[in-house]
Amino acid sequence: MIFNSVTFVAFLAIVLPLHWFVPVARRNLVLLVASYVFYGWWDWRFLGLIALSTVVDFAIGRRLGGTTSDEGRKRLLAASLGFNLGVLGVFKYFDFFVDGAVDLASSVGFDASGPTLGILLPVGISFYTFQTISYTFDVYRERIEPSRRLLDFATYVAFFPQLVAGPIERAQRLLPRIQDQAGRSFPRGPQLDRALSLILSGLFKKVVLADGVAPFVNEVFADPERFGPVAVAAGVVGFAIQLYGDFSGYTDIARGVSELFGIDLMVNFRQPYLSRNITEFWRRWHISLSDWLRDYVYIPFGGNRGSSWFVARNLMATMLLGGLWHGASWNFVIWGAVHGGALVVHRFLRDGRIPGRTLRVTQIPAIVATFSVWCVSMVFFRAESVGAAADVFAAMVRSQPGESAFASVLLVAVLLAATIWLDVVQRRSGDRHDSARSLISPTGDDATATVRTSTPESSTLAGALTAGVMLVAIVVFSGGSPVPFIYFQF
Known part of the structure; x- marks a missing residue:
């Protein structure tokens, strides 16, 4: 179901009044059913996957709330990460890594082949998986209390407006709004x-x-x-x-x-297209993903702590993972590397670690330069393969x-x-x-x-x-x- 379709307008015309006219205690039930209908409109078979992910992380969150030992809490966190990353690995990355291993073996003289699953990628799986991972992490870090009602948590995971393409909402922000059914009111004025x-x-x-x-x-x-x-x-x-x-x-x-x-x-x-440098750009583009990568990848890697080269390594690793999040393709790996390299260069320039080079440019040229870097990276994002991207670059300079x-x-x-x-x-x-x-x-x-x-x-x-x-x-x-x-x- 697509926002810019007659089907969605009809769907909204049914769900919206129903949500406001049912008893307050039933509003989340309406939202959950509507969200599952919305998601199942593409392929009902994947409803079981999102339901399983919801139940697993809800149960682990409850156990985390009742576990005091560090070892037990770490095992529960590992179980959540193992399940969620395992789901992503099977549905999104299995064929990519198998094909990569086969190509590597062939390059050194082995006649190899590997199994491929050819599974259809569930819509929005990267978004709701990252959302549930952040929930478990925040419960583990005791930043939030675990959800006590499965209905509320399931509505948080599957909330249909942002289910398939974000933003990637944190539980500490969205879950209280879901839970407060009586506090919600139809917008006026x-x-x-x-x-x-x-x-x-x-x-x-x-x-x-x-x-x-x-x-x-x-x-x-x-x-x-x-x-x-x-x-x-x-x-x-x-x-x-x-x-x-x-x-x-x-x-x-x-x-x-x-x-x-x-x-x-x-x-x-x-x-984002008014950004004056690449660091500012990533504070303005897809902010929910940028913040997620910062809090759950970059900072755990070490963040800004350590030497300049240590920080550069963290930036590159984070953006490479950000590239892979977008898709199982070498194009996205290169796209992530371009942005990781740009962030590293900007950090060195900003901090004055390259002798004689500082950022002293007026606003418009800086905006144009940042936008140009973005457009260059977009060739890898859009092209079907690395070879196709090379053809685009060649056509631009011939x-x-x-x-x-x-x-x-x-x-x-x-x-x-x-x-x-x-x-x-x-x-x-x-x-x-x-x-x-x-x-x-x-x-x-x-x-x-x-x-x-x-x-x-x-x-x-x-x-x-x-x-x-x-x-x-x-x-x-x-x-x-x-x-x-x-x-x-x-």
Whole structure:
């Protein structure tokens, strides 16, 4: 079930009033059933997997809460990690590692073959698995109390707005909101305005920005030799636009829909394409994953403690694992290595450990440079293989003119301008990362962080016009079958 589909609208039209009209004590039951229907819409067979993961981590969390010995608690934590990583390993990485071992054996002269499972990857498995791992870790570290009700915990794991593509919510933040059924209320006034604005902006990002540029991007990556260098470079930039519009659009819709149920989700993007360096970028892009990797990988590895080279090792290892989280492919390993290397270089430059080299650049060139690094890495993210990525790079630097695709290049330029405009509007609106700017009524509570030079009436008119333009653009760009979100594959 896809957010930008008639099916989801009908689903929401049934679930939303049912959630608010049932007795308060039954609200989580409605959410859980709805979440399982939502998830089972793709393939009902994987409902057993998410249910098993829920039961295992709930039981281990309860045992952790009643176990005082360090040895016993460590065994329980190891059991949770073993189960969750084992599930990921079988469904996502088994074939990748078997194929890698076979290739390695063949390279040294052995005629080897290995078993492959060919299992269909369950939608959202990386997201809800990381969510349950963080729960067990936090219970182990005594940061939170274990959940006492299986229904509440199951709703936390399967909560449908963020189930298949995040954000990866921590139990210490989301679980209390799930448990407090009586404290949830249907949004009114500025809260309802914010929820609807989030849904509208998310649909605009998905339908107009992402899906609008997707056909050209697909053509470029399918046959880069057909196009000239400028068109290929535009295709790469186009994919950066597509991925941002697709992923942040999903998050916006998820947050807006969640608020309709009286539950707020964390911000997962903070205008990343206005970042001035790669470190800042990773504090603004896919924040829930960045924070997860920091707290459960980077810091346990040693974090910033130790020598510069020790810290560099930790950064590289963390980003390599972050690359593998996205997919079982050497492309994602290289993608992670690019970002790990960029983070290491920036850290050395920032700390002045490279003689004579410091970061003294104005804001716009720094933003352009950071965006360029991101676009280069996107070639590995989007290409089907390392060889296909090399073909894209070769097409960008060759001397042959190829097909110009002027109209498509112009479209990319316009959509890039629209993407930056959205980021600028969010930043200028005073988004303090715990709310969204209201497009419909910017003079509400969510816009109070900004010093205004315009009257409330003009701001309201501007917001209404912006919302109208977005709505018209969504209608114009809509048509045909809804396109699945890119991060569903992870």
